[in-house]
Amino acid sequence: xxxxxxxxxxxxxxxxxxxxxxxxxxxxxxxxxxxxxxxxxxxxxxxxxxxxxxxxxxxxxxxxxxxxxxxxxxxxxxxxxxxxxxxxxxxxxxxxxxxxxxxxxxxxxxxxxxxxxxxxxxxxxxxxxxxxxxxxxxxxxxxxxxxxxxxxxxxxxxxxxxxxxxxxxxxxxxxxxxxxxxxxxxxxxxxxxxxxxxxxxxxxxxxxxxxxxxxxxxxxxxxxxxxxxxxxxxxxxxxxxxxxxxxxxxxxxxxxxxxxxxxxxxxxxxxxxxxxxxxxxxxxxxxxxxxxxxxxxxxxxxxxxxxxxxxxxxxxxxxxxxxxxxxxxxxxxxxxxxxxxxxxxxxxxxxxxxxxxxxxxxxxxxxxxxxxxxxxxxxxxxxxxxxxxxxxxxxxxxxxxxxxxxxxxxxxxxxxxxxxxxxxxxxxxxxxxxxxxxxxxxxxxxxxxxxxxxxxxxxxxxxxxxxxxxxxxxxxxxxxxxxxxxxxxxxxxxxxxxxxxxxxxxxxxxxxxxxx
Ligand SMILES: CC(=O)SCCNC(=O)CCNC(=O)[C@H](O)C(C)(C)COP(=O)(O)OP(=O)(O)OC[C@H]1O[C@@H](n2cnc3c(N)ncnc32)[C@H](O)[C@@H]1OP(=O)(O)O
Ligand SMILES: CC(C)C(=O)C(=O)O
Ligand SMILES: [Mg+2]
Numbered sequence: 260x261x262x263x264x265x266x267x268x269x270x271x272x273x274x275x276x277x278x279x280x281x282x283x284x285x286x287x288x289x290x291x292x293x294x295x296x297x298x299x300x301x302x303x304x305x306x307x308x309x310x311x312x313x314x315x316x317x318x319x320x321x322x323x324x325x326x327x328x329x330x331x332x333x334x335x336x337x338x339x340x341x342x343x344x345x346x347x348x349x350x351x352x353x354x355x356x357x358x359x360x361x362x363x364x365x366x367x368x369x370x371x372x373x374x375x376x377x378x379x380x381x382x383x384x385x386x387x388x389x390x391x392x393x394x395x396x397x398x399x400x401x402x403x404x405x406x407x408x409x410x411x412x413x414x415x416x417x418x419x420x421x422x423x424x425x426x427x428x429x430x431x432x433x434x435x436x437x438x439x440x441x442x443x444x445x446x447x448x449x450x451x452x453x454x455x456x457x458x459x460x461x462x463x464x465x466x467x468x469x470x471x472x473x474x475x476x477x478x479x480x481x482x483x484x485x486x487x488x489x490x491x492x493x494x495x496x497x498x499x500x501x502x503x504x505x506x507x508x509x510x511x512x513x514x515x516x517x518x519x520x521x522x523x524x525x526x527x528x529x530x531x532x533x534x535x536x537x538x539x540x541x542x543x544x545x546x547x548x549x550x551x552x553x554x555x556x557x558x559x560x561x562x563x564x565x566x567x568x569x570x571x572x573x574x575x576x577x578x579x580x581x582x583x584x585x586x587x588x589x590x591x592x593x594x595x596x597x598x599x600x601x602x603x604x605x606x607x608x609x610x611x612x613x614x615x616x617x618x619x620x621x622x623x624x625x626x627x628x629x630x631x632x633x634x635x636x637x638x639x640x641x642x643x644x645x646x647x648x649x650x651x652x653x654x655x656x657x658x659x660x661x662x663x664x665x666x667x668x669x670x671x672x673x674x675x676x677x678x679x680x681x682x683x684x685x686x687x688x689x690x691x692x693x694x695x696x697x698x699x700x701x702x703x704x705x706x707x708x709x710x711x712x713x714x715x716x717x718x719x720x721x722x723x724x725x726x727x728x729x730x731x732x733x734x735x736x737x738x739x740x741x742x743x744x745x746x747x748x749x750x751x752x753x754x755x756x757x758x759x760x761x762x763x764x765x766x767x768x769x770x771x772x773x774x775x
Pocket of ligand 2: 360400403431433
């Protein structure tokens with residue numbers, strides 16, 4: 260391996276990550292994540308599966324139109340309509356990629372596709388050819404390659420490369436592979452396929468046996484030059500290989516891998532927090548790189564060693580992955596121009612002067628209550644502003660909660676519903692429960708609460724709490740978000756945000772209806 264070889268980082272948080280049950284994201288949330296990935300200098304962003312729905316199409320299109328420094332990709336089955344839809348969504352991209360796939364394992368071909376191996380080869384070639392007519396950059400994946408026969412993989416991949424695929428992805432779709440075996444497969448494919456030098460070999464590993472990162476790295480030592488991964492390892496079932504672990508393994512053990520990624524690793528922790536807060540999937544404290552304890556030393560001998568010489572117990576620097584990057588960016592004496600400038604640096608664009616004014620007012624209100632304002636605070640308050648200026652049916656006017664030792668908590672809430680104020684009161688098991696019950700007394704939404712998560716946006720007891728509320732109704736699932744220094748108010752905002760998302764979906768489907 261030469262020292263200058265590059266490992267391409269292909270992030271699929273917005274596509275495979277979104278396939279995690281409950282992790283669906285709005286277009287605005289996808290754009291914020293895409294911007295964070297661009298800041299991190301991810302090479303390829305898989306923005307979605309354009310044919311899946313109108314919303315997916317719009318999201319891929321919006322990401323393709325706003326991202327300039329990363330390639331933007333859409334997934335497509337080996338089906339004409341999927342490929343055309345992906346091409347359409349990507350047509351304004353600075354650099355686009357169509358990623359088409361078909362399963363190659365005996366079990367998938369026989370029982371799912373109901374196609375013979377010959378038909379699969381023929382369909383793969385047709386799909387790659389069609390995609391190449393729409394886009395110069397085409398990736399082809401052999402779904403369930405981890406359980407496919409190597410002779411058949413050689414045959415279908417050679418044909419796909421001849422048809423114009425420039426990246427060949429070998430997914431371990433069900434997380435079945437073992438590192439050494441998977442690495443050997445990659446090595447054999449590269450050695451045996453006559454035109455393998457015309458393509459970059461890529462890997463996409465799932466974590467069903469907890470081996471996604473190990474399998475991906477084994478493949479890198481055997482010639483893979485693209486790794487598909489997600490922030491926090493989000494993804495279908497047990498998830499995908501986690502981007503932060505892949506990138507930091509390759510960087511920390513450059514002596515072993517002798518390969519580089521182009522990732523700005525200082526953006527890793529902010530991106531991890533953003534994805535966690537948007538999806539409501541908390542990061543476990545002992546998660547490598549981005550867990551709260553990843554750089555914390557508890558035991559005396561370790562602390563002693565670190566004080567004497569940091570490298571005795573630390574193989575990476577916390578600041579290199581973005582810990583401690585909580586810079587105080589603005590304070591209560593900052594003006595509108597500084598605020599606007601910081602939004603620009605964070606890649607946040609507000610649609611109108613009115614949105615800027617609203618966000619600035621929220622910033623001033625927050626600065627009155629909280630001494631230091633960090634980037635994460637700004638991201639949260641802008642997100643609240645955008646929610647407030649979108650057409651909301653329900654908004655919070657006021658909330659008063661009484662919670663006292665030995666007494667049953669009680670909440671009184673006033674909501675604005677379609678320009679009319681309504682008040683209600685409820686007791687509950689705790690202040691949040693009382694608040695949600697008070698809201699339900701007014702709206703009777705018929706939803707069920709699937710997830711409630713609260714996390715501190717920054718450190719300190721004056722940190723804003725960020726709450727995610729996941730509601731389900733008739734099979735539709737939404738994640739509502741709210742932030743506030745008062746976590747009960749943040750919870751009420753998150754609950755109302757989820758109700759507004761459901762109501763917006765209902766209105767799209769049935770324009771005459773109002774409510775959830
Ligand atoms: C391993 C992965 O992560 S693959 C990506 C998984 N992600 C998703 O499925 C999320 C988005 N999916 C969707 O929205 C829908 O499944 C759609 C829009 C793609 C398709 O919806 P539908 O047309 O209703 O088909 P449905 O999902 O029921 O079945 C899939 C069909 O595609 C076929 N198919 C599956 N994969 C492929 C492929 N790669 N190439 C060609 N056909 C395929 C199946 O055999 C099945 O065909 P059949 O209807 O003739 O039996
Ligand atoms: C579509 C492909 C790349 C996939 O997600 C998988 O096989 O896991
Ligand atoms: Mg996958």
